[in-house]
Amino acid sequence: MEVLVFLIPISLFLGALGLVAFFWTLKSRQYEDPKGDAHRILSDEYDDKPAP
Amino acid sequence: MSSRAQIATCPACVAAPAAEEAAAAGMGMGDRQILLSLPDIHCAACISGIERALNARSDVRRARVNLTLKRATIEADTGTEAADLAEALTRIGYQAHELDAGSLSGSQSDKAGRELLMRLGVAGFAMMNVMLLSVAVWSGATDATRDLFHWISATIAIPTIAFSAQPFFRHAWSALRAARLNMDVPISLAILLAAGMSVYETAQHGQHAYFDAALSLTFFLLAGRYLDHRTRSVARSAAAELAALEVPRALKLSGDGEAMTSVADLRPGDLVRVLPGARVPVDGTIETGSSEVDRSLLTGESLPVFAGPETRVSTGEVNLTGALTVRVTAAGQDSTLHRLADLVAIAETTRNRYTSLADRAARIYAPVVHLLSFAAFGVWLWVSGDVRLSLNIAVAVLIITCPCALGLAVPAVTTAASGRLFRHGMLIKNATALERLAEIDTVVFDKTGTLTEGRPRLDDPAGCRPEDLALAQALARGSAHPLAAALAEHVPDRSPTEVRQQSDIEHLREIAGHGIEAVCQGQTLRLGRADWVGATPVAGTATYLRVGDRTVAFRFTDSLRDGATEAVKALQRQGKSVILLSGDHPSAVADIAGRTSIDAFEAQVLPDEKSLYIKTLCERGHKVLMVGDGLNDTAALAAAHASISPASALEATRVVSDIVLLGNSLAPLPDAVITAGSATRRIKENFAIAALYNAVAIPVALLGFATPLAAALAMSASSVSVSLNALRLR
Incomplete structure (x- = not known):
């Protein structure tokens, strides 16, 4: 059972990483235009770098 | 909530600061932000076409299209006119209208929505991690391992509950302070008791801890709250957009020429200039100039009326041919529009008394649950004499009966129904609109501008x-x-x-x-x-x-408006009685009634008579749906059980309506009534599903057999089945 000492912190850390990523998407307003984003991938204008 | 607040305040007051901001923005301070409404865009080609066209202009610094809101945000040099940009887009084939940036700034960054989403994210993260630890406990972890897992769960759960469940605590507290019970009271109590008892049990090396239940409760209920918020904010931002299309400003004449001022700053005695095609911004008498004015929005009359010196004009009339100079007799608070808004405010209070299905359910549910859990505690204490055991069982009853499914039952259905109606060009503005719409048996139409195109x-x-x-x-x-x-x-x-x-x-x-x-x-x-x-x-x-x-x-x-005949026929086929009420001349009304095959009609009805007519119908036990667009319909719209207005109506009229028709056609109207009916049925079904789960779970909990695993299963199963049932509406 000693392995739990590593496993639990690791699992919590990975979960927290996901949470931080979620916060980042929220902060950078990635949920403002879900429909537009879905359509933008069809446009080949932004292939090299994303539109500002 | 917010829609009520919006109704309570007058449209002119709401718009006034916006106009000031717009005026300030017009002064020009470096960059200028321009918003354009793009009602027709729908695909990737539209997005890139518009962005390319806008970014190619030298006076535009940056343009970005938002397809969800069907709107373009443009950062441009000072001095760039929104009208020019709109015209440029219209030339390449995209319809574009200027929006008042001032009145939209609030809806653009939906802070409350992001906050709810943040809480939801945190609750989801914590729920999954605690569930992971709980599965280990359920599958047989004992002694020190179990205690360790419980402690870890506690360290995750307590801060999460403190952060994520705040909206429930706040609502419950405000309800308790007003000596009422709402759904949030049992929710808050269940979350708090579950967390508190689990901490105590963990400290006592107990077998059962309900951290996962407390967290999944928070998560599912927050999901319901967020859905609810989303539905309303979509409606709100669309309504705000309609409002932003018209900016309440007036051309004020003073010693040193003409100046654009906000309508709120006008005083009786001021002179304003009303150009042909513009709406009269105040009540007043004409000083110089003669013209014809269109009073149809105020009185329903379809014929323009001559207006010369000494003629009285009122807010909302449209000047048609010549420029007029008007001496203000009443502006803002005292204008006709305002008096109508007062009438509306009175009628509104009667409608606000309508208790939604959710409130009615909460009113029965909350006391029953609390009594049950209290009884469980009493009986078990009497039987066993063990306080800790009795308390455990009482809390388990509270957790298992917690209105998880009830919290989702209504928002999931209204989200699905509003989404469906929005796709058909209808905007649901009021939270209880669908339930009220489902109950109607009589439909009253206005003529000019509603059944006809005006x-x-x-x-x-x-x-x-x-x-x-x-x-x-x-x-x-x-x-x-x-x-x-x-x-x-x-x-x-x-x-x-x-x-x-x-x-x-x-x-x-x-x-x-x-x-x-x-x-x-x-x-x-x-x-x-x-x-x-x-x-x-x-x-x-x-x-x-x-x-x-x-x-x-x-x-x-x-x-006739598009789809008017079809809508009337379909409503009649649904067994609703259809009535035409108009302020116009009898011959014109009879003609329209004949063309739409409406048997019951009345002409030359004054605004007060309209609302009286509706009230009489209501007193006779009819549930009336009023469809109208004019200021003369405003009081009637507010008095009716449910109300619908077209997007072409005045802001004051749209504000009192439950539903706004965004398109030009009346055809979606019967569909709205049907959708409202099935939505209400789904809500009731959802209540039945939730009750069924409780009927099984409560005896188990009362007998003391409830385990955290059983609680988690019952909760998830009922929430998922309720959501799936709601999705059948789409």
Whole structure:
């Protein structure tokens, strides 16, 4: 059972990483235009770098 | 909630700060932000087409299209006119309208929504991690391992609950302070007790901890809250967009010329200038100038009325032909529009008394749950004498009966239903609108602007001589008057001689309030009102042309709105009685009633009589749906059980309506009633599902067999089945 000492912190850390990523998407307003984003991938204008 | 607040305050007050901001933005301070509404865009090609066109302009720094909101945000140099950009887009084939950036700034960054989403994310993260640890406990972890897992769960759960469940605590507290019970009271109690008891049990090396239940409760209920919020904020931002399309400003005349001012700053005695085509911003009397005004939004009359010096005009009328100088007698708080808004506020309070299904359920549910859990505690204490055991069972009852499914039952359905109606061009503004709409048995329509387009169309053009029509059209092209515009719009099969005649028109001038005069081949032509032209008036809406000493009458009929006949027929087929109420003349009303096959109609109804009529119907036990667009309908809309207005209605009218029709057609109306009916059925089904789960779970909990695993299973299963049931609406 000693392995739990590593496993639990690791699992919590990975979960927290996901949470931080979620916060980042929220902060950078990635949920403002879900429909537009879905359509933008069809446009080949932004292939090299994303539109500002 | 917010929709009520919006109704309680007057539209002019809401708009006033916006106008000030807009004026400040117009002063120009470096960059200028321009918002354009793009109602037609729908695909990737539209996005890139518009962005490319805008970014190619030298005066535009950055443009970004938001497809969800169908809107473009543009950062441009000062001095760039939104109208120019809109026109440029219209030229390449995209409809674009300027939006008032000031009144939209609030809805653009939906702070409350992001906050809820953040809480939801945290709750989801914590729930999954604690569930992971709980699975280990359920599958047989014992002693020190179990205690360790419980402690880890506690360290995750306690801060999460403190952060994520705040909205519930706040609502519950405000309800308790007002000595009421709402759904949030049992929710908060269950979450707090579950967490508290679990901490105590963990400290006592107990077997059962309900951290996962407390967290999944928070998560599922937050999901319901977020859905609810999303539905309303979509409606709100669309409503705000409609409002932003019109900015309440007036041209004020003072010693040093004209200046654009906010309507809120006008005082009685001020002079304002009202240009042709503009809406009269205040109540007042005309000082100089003469024109015709369109009162249809105020009275329902479809014929324009002559207005000259000393004529009284009121807020909301549209000036048609000549520029007017108006001496303000009442502005803002005292204007006609405001008095109507007061009437509305009174009617609103009666509607706010409507208790939604969710509230009714909460009213029964909350006391029952609390009594049950209290009884469980009492009985178990009496039987076993063990306080800790009895408390455990009482808390387990509270957790298992917690209205998880109930919290999702209503928002999941209203989200699905509003989404469906939004796709059909209808905007649900009020939270209980769907439930009220489902109950209606009588539909009352307004005529001008609702059943009809409020735009005249030339009647029987084949009946008049083509050369007369061509002459009239040539004259009409010089005017913004609706009848002239209708004449000019009419496209006959032109022959070359008529075209030649048109080029001979000289000295074209518009005489405000009377008509248009011109000279053609030495002959004076007049197009306008009967008395001015010297013709004998005919019945109905008409304009008259004088050629030499001959006069010709052109008759107009108001064309029916798209889908009006179909909507009326479909409503009648659904067994609703349909009534037409109008402020217009009996002949015009009878004509429209005949064309839409409505049997019951009344003409020349005053605004107060309209709302009285609706109230009488309500007192006789009818549930009335009012569909109207004018200011004269506002009180009636507010008095009715449910109300719908088209997007072309005035802001004051849209504010009191539960549903706004975004498109031009009335066809979606019957569908809205059907959708509302099935939505209400789904809500009730959802309550039944939730009750069924409780019927199984409560005895188990009362007998003391409830485990955290059973609680988690019951909760997830009921939440998922309720959501799936709601999705059947889409």
